[in-house]
Amino acid sequence: MALAVEINDTVPVSVNRKFVMESVQTNCDHDFVEYFKNVPNQKFLYTFRVVKPVKTFTISVVLRAVHMKRQSFVESVETNCDHDFVEYFKKVPDQTLLYTFRVVKPAASFSISITMRAVKSQRILYQLKKIDGCQFLSNQFFKKMFAESYATLIVNNSFFNCPISPKVYYLKNLTNALISPIFHPTGYYQASVRIRMPETSAPFVMEIVWKYNVK
Numbered sequence: 001m002a003l004a005v006e007i008n009d010t011v012p013v014s015v016n017r018k019f020v021m022e023s024v025q026t027n028c029d030h031d032f033v034e035y036f037k038n039v040p041n042q043k044f045l046y047t048f049r050v051v052k053p054v055k056t057f058t059i060s061v062v063l064r065a066v067h068m069k070r071q072s073f074v075e076s077v078e079t080n081c082d083h084d085f086v087e088y089f090k091k092v093p094d095q096t097l098l099y100t101f102r103v104v105k106p107a108a109s110f111s112i113s114i115t116m117r118a119v120k121s122q123r124i125l126y127q128l129k130k131i132d133g134c135q136f137l138s139n140q141f142f143k144k145m146f147a148e149s150y151a152t153l154i155v156n157n158s159f160f161n162c163p164i165s166p167k168v169y170y171l172k173n174l175t176n177a178l179i180s181p182i183f184h185p186t187g188y189y190q191a192s193v194r195i196r197m198p199e200t201s202a203p204f205v206m207e208i209v210w211k212y213n214v215k
Contacts, residue, residue, distance in 0.1 A: 072184070073213045074175045080207040085197055089206055092170070098155070099171045101206065107164035107197055109134055110205070116191045119211065125189065133195065134162035149177045178210050186214050 026046060028036040036048035079099060081089040089101035110133035116126040137160055155170040178191060190211050194204040 071215055072178065073215065074178055074210055075213065076211045077174045078207075078209040078211075079174070080204070080209070082200065082202045082205045084202070085200060085205040097172045097175075099174055100168060101171070102168045103164055103166050105199075106166055107162075107205075109162065109198060110164070111196050111198075112136060113194045113196070114192070115194075116189055119188045119190050125185070130196075137162060152177045174208060175210075177208075178212060184214050188213050 026036045026038070026048075028034070028048060032050065032052045032054065034049040034051050037046065039045040039047050079089045079091070079101075081087070081101065085103065085105045085107065087102040087104050090099065092098040092100050111130040112128075112133050113130055114126070114128045115124060117124045152173045153171045155172050158170070160169075188211070190209060192210075193208045195206040196203070197205050
């Protein structure tokens with residue numbers, strides 16, 4: 001028995017958004033199903049022929065991100081602090097890539113939150129909340145996730161360890177340390193990294209905010 005199905009070139013994802021398909025590929029085992037192909041001269045119509053009776057069957061749906069060669073361009077980097085646990089967090093004068101901050105109270109523990117959102121709609125694209133900062137510094141899993149960005153920030157191999165002692169610290173290459181997912185839509189975005197401490201109710205003791213375009 002031969003059957004026909006219709007496959008459109010757009011897939012509705014939500015009320016106001018569509019993904020546009022670049023290609024559709026059909027395959028079959030050539031045993032239970034003899035063929036599964038596009039009907040000639042019909043853009044949306046496909047046909048397949050079942051040659052053996054089937055009492056039951058299962059369906060599996062798999063979505064995978066395809067690596068796309070897109071580039072991100074950082075337009076600005078902003079640093080902020082609470083002026084309590086961290087006295088200042090700023091660019092070093094006459095240094096293009098170097099930033100400095102001064103911790104004035106010891107930090108036995110801290111958390112890290114990462115958020116990426118569209119600037120215009122404020123829709124969140126990606127978010128990690130309250131990552132244990134000390135675990136991040138010591139756990140190999142976290143190091144693998146953010147190894148490249150973390151290594152980019154470090155000055156003279158001065159890696160951080162808990163507890164964080166009160167003193168002046170340095171970071172470099174904040175522009176290049178932007179963390180972004182492999183699958184990233186084009187557009188204008190804001191990424192922020194916030195560091196919080198349990199001893200204060202402030203939204204952060206340190207913050208880095210990037211604004212960037214993906215093309």
